[in-house]
Amino acid sequence: MSHTASSTLSVQLLGTLRVWSHDEEILIGPPKQRALLALLAIRLGVVVRREQIVDALWGPEPPATAANGVHTYVAGLRRALDPVRAGRGSGEVLVTRSDGYELRLPVEAVDAALFVRQREEARRMAAAGRPEAAFERLGAALGLWHGEALAGVPGPFAAMERVRLREMRFAAVEEWIGGMIAAGGSEEAVVVLNEAIVQEPLREKLRYLLMLALSRCGRQAHALQAYSETRTYLDEELGIEPGVELRNLHARILAGTVEGSRPPRSPQRETVPAQAERRSTAPTAAAYLPSHLPSRANVFVGRSAELRKVREMLTRESPERGRATPILAIDGAPGVGKSALALELAHESLDRFPDGHLYADLGGTSDHPLSAFDVLAQLLRNLGIQRASLPTDLDGRVMLYRSLLHGKKMLVVLDNALGADQLRPLIPQGSACLIVTSRQPQRGLVVRYGAHRIGLKPLDRETATALLLALTGAEQGTDRRSAVSRLAELCGGLPLAIRITAGRLLGDPYASPERLAALYEDPLTRLELLAVEGDDDMSIRSVITVSYRHLSEETARLFRMLCRTGLEEVGPMSPVQLMGITPAAAASHLESLTDHGLLEQTGPEEYRLNDLVRIYGAGLAEVRPQAIPLHTPRKLAITQDPDGRRIGGRVS
Template sequence: MSTGLNIHIELLGPVRAWRDGQAVHLGPPKQRAVLGLLASRAGEVVGVEQIADAVWGADIPQTAANGVHTYVAGLRRVLEPSRSRRQTGEVLVSAVGGYSLQTDARAVDTALFTQMIGEARQLRGGGDVAGAVEAFEAALKLWRGEAFGGVPGPFAALERSRLQDLRLTAAEDHAACLLDAGRHTEAVGWLTQAIGEDPLRERLRGSLMISLYRSGRQAHALRVFRETCELLRDELGIDPSPELRELHRRILVSDPALGAAAAPPSRPAAVRPPVPATPPVQLPTMPSGFAGRDEELALLSRELLREDDGGEGAVRLAVVDGPPGVGKTAFALELAKRIGRSFPDGQLFVDLRGTDPASAPAGPADCLLFLLRSLGVEDARIPGDLAGRIAHYQSLVHARRLLIILDDARSADQVRPLLPRGASCVLVTSRVRLSGLVARDGAYRVPMRPLDPEVSAELLARLAGRERMRPDSPVTRRLAHLCGHLPLALRLAANAFATDPGHPPAELLERYVAEPSRLDRLAVADDASTSLRAALDVSFQALPDDAARMLRSLGAARRETITATFASAVTGAPRQHVQQQLTVLADNRLIEEAGPGEYRLNNLVALYARECAGRTSREKAS
């Protein structure tokens, strides 16, 4: 049914909606959950009780029906903003006992995905293998991450599982089409990505073994079988299926019926050395409960995947900078999960240790050694000098599509020797604003700021347990504010609340109100990497003396919004000098630019600055 309105709803990733090509702000997670349910059953009437069951599950509150009506009203306001309260809606309509979303089937990406997969299978059944490959790839590109991302409730959980299984089945069929088309090498990249999502799926591993064998990599195909045996025994205590064992036997004896293995490349090993059996996938585990950043993720995904990459040999480069604890690495990993399929030759992760208190920043020579080893180069072939390693690295990666995360960079000079040429993509995270990479190397900059208050409260409730903390409660919102809306602080506080069920949340909150002990509580004993104070220590100690004095003075002044005039009055320094120091603090992401001539000081950074001021005063007194 056509509504006359251009509404498009996306469920294959974070739940989003578009009206006339413009993104719609869908409100809190439960409101997005209601939209996800109605969109999944577009054209059907869904009862209020069904909606409540889908959103709350077994923990339905007495006010659930009112909550459903409130969420529907909120969705109506954003989907049809010109509609008055007395007008009948065209998109989200009321029916006896429930509501119905009236929109075209292809306007919801889950329905579109199912339709496109069906069309792809029809093309394959009709003998149009090339058309089937294109159709499968177009369908799989609809995915932007985990389906129903960030949406609570049992219905969303079930749909996530169901849709993921459909996605992997489609990936299996797509790989089979690539093999039918003789595109064996290309199939390796797609299969490696899919196996990373479900390592126990034997059909995917069998297809990978065939694609490797037909690409002239018999030994690598056999290695995949050995890895599969070990994984199945370790995880499930079983052996591979008879079908996979038979495939292994046929590869082992080079069965002609399996398809002749291609001849090995004729290029010299020094130019194209052997690569691992499967492309390297080194990305660390994502922290639980990633929240927010939808706009930044969508914007950067489009920027990095655009067809016009600035010319042949121009690397796609983005810099994600922000203060300690703001979630830069988690953002980069979430982005990598969304766009990784477009870079089938591997995903590399290098810790540059720019702010590691226990060690010096990683040098380019050591980083290149790590990268070359990761790409399958034997130590005997790796040059000993920096220039030689750079040249070898550039030659090796030029023809490949790699996704490389350079985490915790200290300076642009630390990063530049590691930038490849060609079609690869590099994500750099840093606590400092690497303006040189933007100006000279064409990097796309994404500044990370604290989370929105609503997102912070939702993250706290999700991690601490909704039976303990509701996202709309004053206690939750107050705690989110005391944590400066920084993801690291929010996770630490949520963990403390979840592990102390014997005290009511309001009583636990009081422990964070007291300034002297708040930073003590936002830490884990004997783990400097999870201490907000330790993270701020590193950034503070890297400041020039004048900038450090400025930060101490601003913290003592207890004012969130700062101008050069105010800072000059506080410090007694000339305005021009004050402006220079404010710029230094902004470049080191210890204050945020809030507008022309205005800066904002996060309350946790301000608390830390007051601690530093107190220590300095005591040292002078002694």
């Protein structure tokens, strides 16, 4: 780096964006050039890829000229920041990398970076039992602010950063005021708090501190009035009651037991600088450690090959090594165990992601899937962003979400995804790891992001039997195991069906594998029994219906016809015979059925109908397959024309 340029430059982001060299202010240029500098300064010392710059400056729908615009703005920044070297290559203040650009300046030269460092230092001081030093360091950090962060800087990235930095600022304000009160400065704290509450009226921690400071000043009546005003405001604005910490403080003020009390505890990291054990109650993006994964299955059997593959992927493409976010896409038929595998993988990998774990059900298996806009609201709330601070547009939420995850070793599980349009805004960048489950293969993730795809198949008979035995604790004697094995087979190897069956065996003291297997032999009875009353997610018929509803009219017609034949195995020319369509149209229909989990591809030109799926489809066709025992293997004997193409077959 040019010693002269790097040691004299300073960048102000915590207010109107301004840059100085020595004591002389530098003109940065047009608005998008200023937005580029803001992006590079926020990502100080990190290579920002060109596609990230385009997203940050223009959002998800950039103009065709965006790439050229990036080059123009980079060149303009070089002329402004390092005019001596501007004509001789990339320079050493703004460095060109193979896939992007990096701003190289000391942390002290960028006020936002210095603010973050000083706040972290204050936390460490507080944790070490040095509250006075922590209080002073927080005061120095807050003194770096000169107004709204990135004021006047355009673009979705700047809008998102303003929200993030504002959250960090007010979290630091709360910590600093907590230290002031603990040091005996309650009267001064009241003045500061009244001003802060005007700016952030929904932050309950500020109102808690105001009540505490008033009480410690001997102004109990004013403290109670502050609570009443808070309660009225929250009810009018949000329709909610004050949180438990505010209510508890109110009760202590009424009881006269406030003296010596401390600000409320929360499960987040220690933040208040006044005392090491004091914590912040207002979760913020900077301090909040999210962990929102549902529990894993109580019994998990099989999938050893898939688990091994993912472990190898995480080792090989750890966030520290990889340039892109590692993505695992799990797809498969309804009830095949996609979510169970995803959560099993997530829980066993928790230690790899110390910065937190996010989960969202995208509702792709329901009639009302969530939009990316709504999912982002859920994820941002889980990251500690207050509802009132959520961006009101999709671009703003995307940029805030990606910024909060940038540089963080976090795990994100997106369950029951529908398609690319829903997923694309939810893909983080950098060190996070993403696990996606979907009934449909997410080929776009594979092509565009290099995702690793796992296509789940039904369990083989031995593994399915082991799962049912493990779930029921059934005896493993020869006779009993034979009946359990038959039950597992009648469940089509689908873990959902096996779990429902286990629930029936455990919930009925008179049930036995032999008796239930006899009932399952009737296909329609079996489909009716494979359900949990009142829970559509635990019904084989319901989960298959969701996939069926997504089929086109012609593909649905073919599906019913295939199920009516009673076949298990189907060749690619069977639709030609059944419907009189072209081979190309047949291939398209078969691919659609496979993508929706209603056909299983077993070879280059071979497909299989799962027993339960076939029973469902036959019921739609109003044909009951009674004549053929479903446990008897049934295949389509394929015949060929002189050119070797499959043209049909017969039942054997």
